[in-house]
Each structure stands twice: as C-alpha cells, then as structure tokens.
Amino acid sequence: MFFKKRNLRDRIASGDIFYRHMSLSLQEQAKVLRISEDDQGIPHVHYEKTMLRTGFREHGGNRVLALDMFERTFRAAQ
Numbered sequence: 001m002f003f004k005k006r007n008l009r010d011r012i013a014s015g016d017i018f019y020r021h022m023s024l025s026l027q028e029q030a031k032v033l034r035i036s037e038d039d040q041g042i043p044h045v046h047y048e049k050t051m052l053r054t055g056f057r058e059h060g061g062n063r064v065l066a067l068d069m070f071e072r073t074f075r076a077a078q
Contacts (some may be wrong), residue, residue: 012045018074025054030074035067043067 012032020028030047037043045067049060065073 017077018047018070019077020074027052028060028074030063030070033062045070 012035014032014034016032018030018032020030022028029050029052030045031050033046033048035043035045043066044064046062046064047070049063051058051060
C-alpha cells in the first residue's frame with residue numbers, strides 16, 4: 001500500500017502559524033496571510049515575520065517565499 005504525501009498547499013490556511021528555529025534562544029515565526037501564484041504558476045506564501053527571543057518579540061514585516069522553500073524552511077506550530 002502506498003501513501004501519498006499531502007502537499008503543504010492542501011494543509012495550509014490564512015492565519016496558520018509556522019516556526020523556524022535559528023538558534024537556542026532565537027526563532028522566526030511566520031503567520032500565513034495568503035497563498036498566491038505568480039505569472040508562471042508557482043505558488044508563493046505571503047506571511048508576517050516575527051522574531052522571537054526569550055521574553056522579546058520583534059515584528060519583521062511581511063515576506064514572500066515560494067511554497068516549496070517555505071515547506072523546507074518552516075515547521076507547523078504544535
């Protein structure tokens with residue numbers, strides 16, 4: 001029996017939170033704003049970046065990453 005891995009695009013929605021651990025006390029939080037395709041049909045994730053340190057939050061503005069890169073870089077909040 002084969003199991004097909006579900007694409008992140010099927011599981012991601014506006015408002016979802018993802019994290020990327022950068023060091024022991026620093027991580028990046030990505031709050032998904034939307035997913036849209038560019039002119040070539042490549043899906044991109046538009047997200048709001050926040051840097052989290054022990055007892056400190058720094059808003060980093062809005063960012064855009066291709067969906068494939070986003071999936072390799074960030075992990076879903078648990």
